[in-house]
Amino acid sequence: MKNLYIAEKPSVARQFADVLGVKGNAGAGYLESEDSVVTWCVGHLITMSYPDAYDEKLRKWDLATIPFIPTEFKYEVIPDVSKQFKIVAGLLNRDDVGCIYVCTDSGREGEYIYRLVDQMAKVGNKEKRRVWIDSQTEEEILRGIREAKPLSEYDSLSDAAYLRAKEDYLMGINFSRALSLKYSYVIRNYLKLDKCVIAVGRVMTCVLGIIVKREREIREFVKTPFYRVVGMVNVAGQTFEAEWKAVKDTPYFNSPLLYKENGFKQKKDAEDLVRKLSANGMEATLVASEKKKEKKAPPMLYNLAELQNDCSSLFKISPSDTLKIVQELYEKKLVTYPRTDARVLSTAVAKEIYKNISGLKRYTPMAAYADEVLNVGSYKTIAKTKYVNDKQITDHYAIIPTGQGMGALRGLSEIAANVYEIICRRFLSIFYPAAEYQKLAMTLAKQDEFLFANFKYMLKEGYLKVATNRFARKKDDTKYSPEFIETIGHLKKGDILSLDKFEIKEGETSPPKRYNSGTLILTMENAGQFIEDEELREQIKGAGIGTSATRDGIITKLVNNKYIALNKKTQIVTPTFLGEIIYDVVYYSINGLLRADLTASWEKGLCGVADGSITKEEYTDKMNTFVIKYTNLVKGISNQNQITTVFDRTRVYYKK
Structure with a gap:
């Protein structure tokens, strides 16, 4: 019998294949040796079906057909990647495949990518094990395979992943339809647009609210x-x-x-x-x-949000560009897993940290510092410092250099090399005195x-x-x-x-500053700052708006929807007139979507499902109740004709 290893992307599959000694032509969609098969997804292969897949009548947007809450959700293969899905499904069900090693990214979204494939391919009762790694070095891949736990141990994480997707789907479908049916005609006429679909989302609309509120604070500010x-x-x-x-x-x-x-x-x-x-x-x-x-x-180590903030201010690059770069560094074995919220190391990693430091002796800009740290021996007591704390780590520890992959440095772009340098500097600084x-x-x-x-x-x-x-x-x-x-x-x-x-x-006196893409990411991470109630602030501590894996995508979505503008040179973020209009529509209908505390409490709930402290049934009930209540509330609204007077207040700031 053969072991099957399934990765999230072709580049990661290639790393596993190299470590396992599986050679061959990747053109077939997989690589195979005598005892192993390595294959890959290409990101998501499966997506949630639109409402018309449940009933053709739901294709038409109609207030009579919402709230739409399916009892069982439908999924389908994404047409562009159907060829790879067929290959993967065939391999998963092959008679000579005994154990399946799930090697998708070690996080909620990686878990979801595999589980959907498993569900759609109808994989039977084969042995399935989860490979959970923090970097793509050979030692870490081998350790991940050796210590892989039964996939069932990650069922709670899988539940949280499914619920996150269902929540975004239900809020997106129901609220976007309800608000569009009520207000799009008004907005279309007001702005003289050909069409207008009001796109709202659990996280996206809250972030829009943060940006609009800041812009209005600046406008109302009177210099003294x-x-x-x-x-x-x-x-x-x-x-x-x-x-x-x-x-x-x-x-x-x-x-x-x-x-x-x-x-x-x-x-x-x-x-x-x-x-x-x-x-x-x-x-x-x-x-x-x-x-x-x-x-x-020395400051705490980098998590993704802190790194995105520094890259925005130092290099004037967007959070999504930073994530792409650090993902590339990760895939080239240069740094550890990027989508992390932790700013500390684990006790286990601290014991072996001299390896990471030693590797940096081969990286010219940091060689002398790495040498000094090793000679002084400060790394030996790092486990007793605030930079090591197992309780502050959920999925992964902070982003640090692996000390490996130095051959890949020559092929990096200048900006990627610069990002790698600041990660190394931040890492080595924790071994130096104050x-x-x-x-x-x-x-x-x-x-x-x-x-x-x-x-x-x-x-x-x-x-x-x-x-x-x-x-x-x-x-x-x-x-x-x-x-x-x-x-x-x-x-x-x-x-x-x-x-x-x-x-x-x-x-x-100075007005508040506009957000740039980096400070906005940090604001999303620290949503609790907007909550006046101390008890509630403590409750959602550690739960921001969105996750380290999704925050950059939310900003990109708002830009693509033309709700906000992102200045590429300065990375300053401002709302557009359309964005302010959408804000006002939501404010006078489902204003809970603009509240950071509510959005963060949803995220906290998903963390609760993942760690087993909240059942998926409890979360589902809360989610469905919220969607039904606010969809029905919007259906009963009749303020469309008066709302243009609210738009008029903002129009003066957008006259050409």
Whole structure:
């Protein structure tokens, strides 16, 4: 009997075939040796059937036929890949195939891809084992095969995968039909469009809401000027700024004249203070001086969202481009599995981490650092640090270099090489000590007012030696030399310091920033920040909007639907007029779809199904109830004729 290995993509199947020594021509859709057969899907081979597959009458969009909730869902082969499905189905059912090794991507979506194929191919009671790996190195593939568990151990993950797809299907079909039937005629006429289908989704509509709300906050923001007062203090011929603040028991404390404790609303009030401070000589008394050291630890390792955020800001590439690049690095054995939410290592990996570090000695930009880490031996105690935590890992640990695949570096594009470099830098930095800074805080008294000055300089570079990359803008916050700070550090309480002058510095409040593609991904990952209720925020901790595997696709979908615009040069995200109109339609019909807490709670529920704490029946009931309730609610709405007055409020911002 032969073992059959089924991968998610041809490139991954080729890696398995190489490790297993299975050679041959891939043109047949599989590779075979005396004891093994290796085949592959091409992503999804099966999809959910449209409603007309259940009943031809459902082809026509009609309020009378929704809510549509099938008791049993139908699936079909995707026509473009039907040839490969036939090959795979034939192999799965071959009499000489004994054990099936499922080698699709180790995650919810990879599980779903295989289970659909298994279901459609009607595979009988053959032995099925799940290969779960974190990288595509030879050792990891062999370990994954050796330790493969029975596929049935992943049934809960499979249930969550099916439910995620059903949920997106039911909300998409029912809500898109309901809203389109109610509002598309109005929108079509209003925008003079040929056609308009209102596309909504559990995750997509929530993300649209985040973007529109931010744009409206920016529009409504009113800039407020404020005026700060600073004294120029002279010590040993060098000046530094000391800023005035209203503190407790001083004349201006909690004064209505202040914008905040260090700024006035009106310039004339700042001028009054300058006159007061300048009277009776230009001297101030040092009343407090505090010196302390501060440590800054290396950041946590990259998960996909953090990497997408950094790539957006450093390289101005979209989250979907970042995922493509890191997927390529993964398939070339250079890094570990990319679709991960974890920012830590597992205990098991920590024990063997010297292998990853050793491999980087063959990567020129990091060779000296890798060598230093190995010589110092800091990797030996990494398991006792915050960078190793099994409880913070669901499917996979953080994205790190494998230390292998160096031959593939030559074939990488410049941008992929840069992404690999920042992953390596982040990884090696956790084996270095914290950066250390000297901080000095001074308080000066002038009459009954106080001035404050703060200084900071680096004592030890620590991890920054390896973490600092050539792509980021260099920030130099060291205005003063260590020698000068040493001098003022020796000043004692009661010393009298001279002031050259007082200045008024004008500033103004800033509106919130627009999201770029990276900060939007992080916002989706940390959906809890939008929830005021602390208990609810704690409940959905760790459940964002979407998953690491789907977030970039949601942004792409919104761009393709013309609901948002993504500036390719800056990666800044803004809504379109159509996007704002869709937002308003949803706001006045199914506004729960715009709520981050609700969307994140659905995701939390799916995690509960995957870990067995929620039954699939409980989740299904909750999902069906929600879809039925809100579909019926939209059917009863009759605000279509009034809603254009809401659109009019936004139109002024889109006049050409």
